[in-house]
Amino acid sequence: MTHFRRVGAMVAFASSAALLLAACSSDPDPEGSDTPESTSSATGGDDAAPVTLTWWHNGVAGDTGENTLGDYWDKVAADFTAEHPNVTIEIEQIQNEDLQRTRIPTALQSGDAPDIFQQWGGGELAAQAEAGYLMDLSEPLADDVERLGGAIAPWQADGVTYGVPFQFAVEGIWYRPSLFEQAGITDEPTTMDELNDAVQKLKDAGIAPIAVGAADKWPAAHWWYNFALRSCSQDTMNTDTAALDFSDPCWIDAGTQLEEFLGTEPFQDQFMSTVAQTGATSSAGLVANGNAAMELMGQWNYFVYEGFTDGTEEGIQALHDDLDWFPMPATASGEGAPSASMGGGDGFSCYKDAPAECAEFLSYLVSDDVQRGYVEAVGGMPVAPSATDAITDPVLQEIAQASSEAEYVQLWLDTLLGPNVGGALNDGITAQFAGTGDAQNTVDLMTAAAATQ
Amino acid sequence: MTTLETSGNGTVPAVGAAAPAAGDAPGTPVTPHPRRARLRMAGELALFLGPALALFLTFVVYPVVSAARYSLYQWNGVEQFSDATFIGFENYARALFGGTDPATKSAFTTAYTEPFQAAFTHTIGILVLSLLIQLPLGLLIALVLNRRFPGRSAVRVIMFAPYVLSEVIAGTMWLIIFDPNGVATELMHSVGLDAPAGGWLEDQTWGFWTVFFIITWKYIGLAVILFLAGLSGVPQELQDAAAIDGASWWQTQWRVNIPLIGPTIRIWVFLSLIGSIQLFDMVWVLNQGGTTGQYSTIATYMMQIGFFRSDWGFGSAVAVIMFMLSFAVAIFYMLVVLRRDNTDRVKKVRRA
Numbered sequence: 001m002t003h004f005r006r007v008g009a010m011v012a013f014a015s016s017a018a019l020l021l022a023a024c025s026s027d028p029d030p031e032g033s034d035t036p037e038s039t040s041s042a043t044g045g046d047d048a049a050p051v052t053l054t055w056w057h058n059g060v061a062g063d064t065g066e067n068t069l070g071d072y073w074d075k076v077a078a079d080f081t082a083e084h085p086n087v088t089i090e091i092e093q094i095q096n097e098d099l100q101r102t103r104i105p106t107a108l109q110s111g112d113a114p115d116i117f118q119q120w121g122g123g124e125l126a127a128q129a130e131a132g133y134l135m136d137l138s139e140p141l142a143d144d145v146e147r148l149g150g151a152i153a154p155w156q157a158d159g160v161t162y163g164v165p166f167q168f169a170v171e172g173i174w175y176r177p178s179l180f181e182q183a184g185i186t187d188e189p190t191t192m193d194e195l196n197d198a199v200q201k202l203k204d205a206g207i208a209p210i211a212v213g214a215a216d217k218w219p220a221a222h223w224w225y226n227f228a229l230r231s232c233s234q235d236t237m238n239t240d241t242a243a244l245d246f247s248d249p250c251w252i253d254a255g256t257q258l259e260e261f262l263g264t265e266p267f268q269d270q271f272m273s274t275v276a277q278t279g280a281t282s283s284a285g286l287v288a289n290g291n292a293a294m295e296l297m298g299q300w301n302y303f304v305y306e307g308f309t310d311g312t313e314e315g316i317q318a319l320h321d322d323l324d325w326f327p328m329p330a331t332a333s334g335e336g337a338p339s340a341s342m343g344g345g346d347g348f349s350c351y352k353d354a355p356a357e358c359a360e361f362l363s364y365l366v367s368d369d370v371q372r373g374y375v376e377a378v379g380g381m382p383v384a385p386s387a388t389d390a391i392t393d394p395v396l397q398e399i400a401q402a403s404s405e406a407e408y409v410q411l412w413l414d415t416l417l418g419p420n421v422g423g424a425l426n427d428g429i430t431a432q433f434a435g436t437g438d439a440q441n442t443v444d445l446m447t448a449a450a451a452t453q
Numbered sequence: 454m455t456t457l458e459t460s461g462n463g464t465v466p467a468v469g470a471a472a473p474a475a476g477d478a479p480g481t482p483v484t485p486h487p488r489r490a491r492l493r494m495a496g497e498l499a500l501f502l503g504p505a506l507a508l509f510l511t512f513v514v515y516p517v518v519s520a521a522r523y524s525l526y527q528w529n530g531v532e533q534f535s536d537a538t539f540i541g542f543e544n545y546a547r548a549l550f551g552g553t554d555p556a557t558k559s560a561f562t563t564a565y566t567e568p569f570q571a572a573f574t575h576t577i578g579i580l581v582l583s584l585l586i587q588l589p590l591g592l593l594i595a596l597v598l599n600r601r602f603p604g605r606s607a608v609r610v611i612m613f614a615p616y617v618l619s620e621v622i623a624g625t626m627w628l629i630i631f632d633p634n635g636v637a638t639e640l641m642h643s644v645g646l647d648a649p650a651g652g653w654l655e656d657q658t659w660g661f662w663t664v665f666f667i668i669t670w671k672y673i674g675l676a677v678i679l680f681l682a683g684l685s686g687v688p689q690e691l692q693d694a695a696a697i698d699g700a701s702w703w704q705t706q707w708r709v710n711i712p713l714i715g716p717t718i719r720i721w722v723f724l725s726l727i728g729s730i731q732l733f734d735m736v737w738v739l740n741q742g743g744t745t746g747q748y749s750t751i752a753t754y755m756m757q758i759g760f761f762r763s764d765w766g767f768g769s770a771v772a773v774i775m776f777m778l779s780f781a782v783a784i785f786y787m788l789v790v791l792r793r794d795n796t797d798r799v800k801k802v803r804r805a
Contacts, residue, residue: 101761107530109534273633431745
């Protein structure tokens with residue numbers, strides 16, 4: 001975003017406006033993009049010619065300077081190249097949003113993309129596959145696809161595997177048991193009625209029941225996703241999101257349920273001004289500091305909460321002792337399975353012109369051992385079922401169990417629908433949170449966005 | 454009045470000062486070889502103008518033309534542009550009146566035309582309010598700071614400091630101040646008032662005014678410094694003469710100083726107009742134009758819809774509309790308002 005700076009009053013050129021948008025796109029490069037068969041992919045033997053794989057991932061150092069994910073990927077690459085002496089892996093660590101919004105799209109457009117790059121799956125993957133940027137991994141990764149099971153579905157389009165996840169987990173509600181106790185709540189809510197009851201008890205006790213970072217839009221949107229998950233059957237969900245047709249009444253019903261829930265005022269004060277992760281007044285900060293009791297979030301928030309402690313062993317332990325998790329409660333009605341969960345993950349794809357070693361490397365990356373190492377080093381949620389036994393943390397174990405017990409796991413709807421329709425959906429839901437739009441408006445915005453693509 | 458006005462001397466920022474430079478060329482030596490002189494001249498022109506022209510064509514003209522081209526296509530920014538669908542002026546129609554297809558007209562009106570109109574209205578609102586509020590305020594501050602008093606330089610520096618700060622730093626600072634539990638809320642509580650119900654920035658009504666306040670704080674420094682520069686060029690004798698004639702301080706300002714810095718004011722208005730239309734960075738840092746777009750500008754809307762929603766054709770159409778708007782305003786202002794300053798230049802030279 002740095003190249004958008006200084007559009008201020010000093011600039012008298014009217015023209016810079018139009019060039020902002022154009023400057024960041026580029027025309028297709030006919031030479032780079034149409035190479036039919038990469039010569040390097042023809043050879044695959046162990047003593048083959050030297051091959052260089054470029055790898056872009058989002059494991060960058062955090063505020064503390066620590067970079068467990070980036071360090072672990074360095075190790076994985078080193079181990080792989082030790083076994084395959086002809087392969088060199090060049091890694092570039094890029095901040096998540098830069099990587100997803102700017103670097104990868106531009107690289108794909110230019111025809112000079114990295115061989116291995118971060119892949120979030122869903123609609124974005126489908127669009128990249130349709131444009132012909134991704135390597136078909138169905139054949140070389142056939143065994144892995146079978147081994148990893150259903151979690152790989154978001155990295156497939158039209159039955160073809162275009163990527164592979166290394167992490168996948170469901171979301172649920174994080175809560176502070178001590179605040180529950182203070183409010184006299186004895187059990188984890190399993191139905192919406194019980195959740196509403198808990199909200200009321202917390203309010204009576206003067207505790208902000210649920211924190212939501214609505215200023216970032218997506219944390220608010222996840223509430224709607226979960227209502228839609230309960231309201232729409234799995235079939236409707238799959239068919240409608242593929243056809244981008246949202247005329248089924250269950251989509252409106254999701255918004256109506258959200259409105260009813262919003263009517264009980266379960267969220268903290270001024271939730272529209274609250275961001276998700278930055279600062280003590282963010283939703284994660286509120287929960288971590290005991291100023292709010294619950295938050296609906298993915299498993300990553302465990303580590304976000306840890307960021308609000310003083311960083312010492314004792315500080316983190318004190319947080320862990322008073323932090324727990326339960327799956328999203330079931331609703332009273334609806335055609336979706338009560339145990340279904342929303343979830344998402346991270347993965348990698350190979351560029352179409354990448355050497356064959358790319359697929360080999362991805363296969364290594366999701367192998368049981370590397371997955372187990374990933375759990376131990378990074379504390380992530382593995383995709384390989386046999387690696388789940390490496391999880392020792394009780395809360396993460398609980399999340400892994402919920403993942404495996406869920407009747408089905410639905411990918412985040414904004415990821416599934418892609419940036420355009422998914423973005424329209426998030427805008428609509430945010431408007432519902434702000435009170436400027438209703439359930440119908442949310443569906444209308446999605447339908448309108450679908451009509452433009 | 455007019456004599457005073459036209460005698461405003463060299464403090465005027467030199468709009469188009471570059472243009473007459475080539476024509477002046479008084480020092481061209483008389484040479485016996487007119488052909489060689491012409492070649493030499495062409496060579497010099499190529500040498501001095503070439504690099505700048507190449508940069509201008511590559512990074513200004515080419516992207517503008519590209520944006521105009523993209524705006525005629527339905528393009529998601531992922532597929533190669535050659536695979537994009539040509540849809541004529543449909544993107545413009547979608548932004549301006551919901552598109553030409555009756556089947557989607559009402560959906561597009563809510564989903565695209567209304568947010569665009571909101572962004573447009575906010576931009577024009579900021580443009581008009583800047584003139585109505587920043588101009589008198591900046592002028593007043595400049596006139597006060599033009600007097601001699603202890604600590605004047607310090608106050609001048611403080612006034613200008615916000616303008617020097619980067620937008621991102623200033624924006625982040627205000628985000629912290631206007632946090633629901635931040636300093637601003639505490640201040641309001643301490644004087645017994647309530648902060649806006651929906652949050653300083655997120656409130657549907659107050660959000661815009663909070664942002665306008667921040668923008669005024671940020672850019673008033675430019676107005677003040679420009680006006681001060683203009684005022685420093687007003688000859689002291691004129692003020693003395695006014696004082697001898699018995700003019701009060703106010704009368705001196707109103708009848709002597711302000712008319713004399715007319716050209717400076719007009720230049721500031723020009724910069725303010727263009728800056729308002731293109732306002733982006735500060736608003737973007739302040740949560741991207743608001744969670745529900747309650748203080749979006751045309752530029753932030755363009756960014757949202759083009760980059761983050763991957764609707765590149767539509768985003769380009771918004772960019773072109775914004776370009777047209779600032780272009781039209783710039784041309785109109787140049788021709789109608791700034792022309793008097795530019796033609797004055799000739800008179801001034803003659804008088805001197």
